[in-house]
Amino acid sequence: MQNFVETNRQDLEKTETTQRLRNFDEIYQFFTSRQVRKQGERCVQCGDPFCATIGCPLQNHIPQWLEAVADRDLERAFLLSNESSPFPEILGRVCPQSHLCEGACTLDDGYGAITIGAIEASISDLAFAAGLQLPFPGICHSERVAVVGSGPAGISCAHFLLRAGIGVDMYERADRPGGLLTYGIPGFKLDKKIIEHRFKLLKKAGLQLHLQQDIGKDISLSELVEQNDAVFVGIGATMGRGSNLPGTDLSEVVLAMDYLIAKQRQLFGEAADPQFSMQDKRVVVIGGGDTAMDCLRTAIRDGASQVSCLYRRDEANMPGSHKEFHNAVEEGIEFCFNISPREIRREAEGMLCVEVEKTKLGEKAADGRQQIEIIPDTAHCIPAEVVILALGFDVCPLPELKSNDIEIDHSGQIQIDSATGVTSNPKIYSGGDCYRGADLVVTAAADGRKAALAIMQKLLG
Ligand code: SF4
DSSP states (O other): OOTTTTSOOOOOEEOOHHHHTTSOOOOEEOOOHHHHHHHHTTOOOOSSOHIIIIIOTTOOOHHHHHHHHHTTOHHHHHHHHHHHOSOHHHHHHHSOGGGTTGGGOGGGTTTOOOOHHHHHHHHHHHHHHTTOOOOOOOOOOSOEEEEEOOSHHHHHHHHHHHHTTOEEEEEOSSSSSOTHHHHTSOTTTSOHHHHHHHHHHHHHTTOEEEOSOOBTTTBOHHHHHHHSSEEEEOOOOOEEOOOSOTTTTSTTEEEHHHHHHHHHHHHTTOOOOGGGOOTTOEEEEEOOSHHHHHHHHHHHHTTOSEEEEEOSSOGGGOOSOHHHHHHHHHTTOEEEOSEEEEEEEEEETTEEEEEEEEEEEEEEOTTSSEEEEEOTTOOEEEEESEEEEOOOEEOOOOTTTGGGTOOBOTTSOBOOOTTTOBOSSTTEEEOTHHHHSSOOHHHHHHHHHHHHHHHHHHHHO
């Protein structure tokens, strides 16, 4: 251990740019056993590991699994990394580590943080490839829990309940499980086979998965409450936020999640929807978060002739992951910072003008962010054939919340006890984006785990 002077931080190799634009395959090559060991050996084994205690929302046993890989004990590393996390092979891929565990690593100050995310995903990839198994006991209790939604929070809750031997019925309205992981995160960041594999493990552990079950239509929430000992609601926040901008009702203006879902459905073999065709078009994406990056990088793979991102602040203030921003730049995306749209209008058949003004950052507001000021007399037109709005998400309200005594706030977010995840109905728990608003996959996973532990405590004592 502590080989951080002799061994430099090694980031994952990426597929060469022109090659990666030809398909939607993952762009990173994850570590070999030797690389995992070499990178794990760099860990300093801090007495108070901030990577885990401050950086990771799951408080994963990071120094312990780094020590295990350094000791060439893949099985111990695999079991430790799966102990606190419901899907380390996914979180190691999709977490914005520079803001989380790696940003809190002691070595980040000068030597280069440990490549925690890459090692985490590589451990599970290598272990699964070697045929290692996760210890699920099988269903050994009579109590049953219904989980509504098969996204990150739902999977996490189901995982920890199954690991305690509690039976879980999971209800998903789509035709495939995974929610945001399947339909919202493009394959070049997260291969869909990885999600399918995780669900195979959960089904083997006893999960009963019910697809194409829309709560309120195919089965009611009240029935689930009656038939089960507890219910977990993890329906995410999937309703794309529109804008008051004039012109967003034009047919060439689409919402980010609608586009990403349509594209993924096409990649699963469904017929392409012509409304979402980007072939040979000039595409403008409005927004600066990770979903905007996903749309930009999807559109360029989808054959767009030019893809630009309009963002009201500067590069330093982009909310999205820096890693994904750099990947987008490498792939030829044009970024226009300090630009605020004020209208979208059709100039000719199939040609839009996104009228924008230049901005500058002013005084800090109450939330700590600098306010945006419009620079007068700077209006100009950015031509586009498709505009994608990536302006955030709201909760898509589930029917029957009120009739089941579940409190929601003015924006439709479910209110819970933050220590246990229980709602105002003592039999119903919740967490993830439908409680927080759109947030990270890892915070949804942490919420699902917290609710599972509270449910176990209540049902099994
Ligand atoms: Fe880092 Fe995310 Fe893994 Fe936690 S779950 S160790 S934050 S990559």
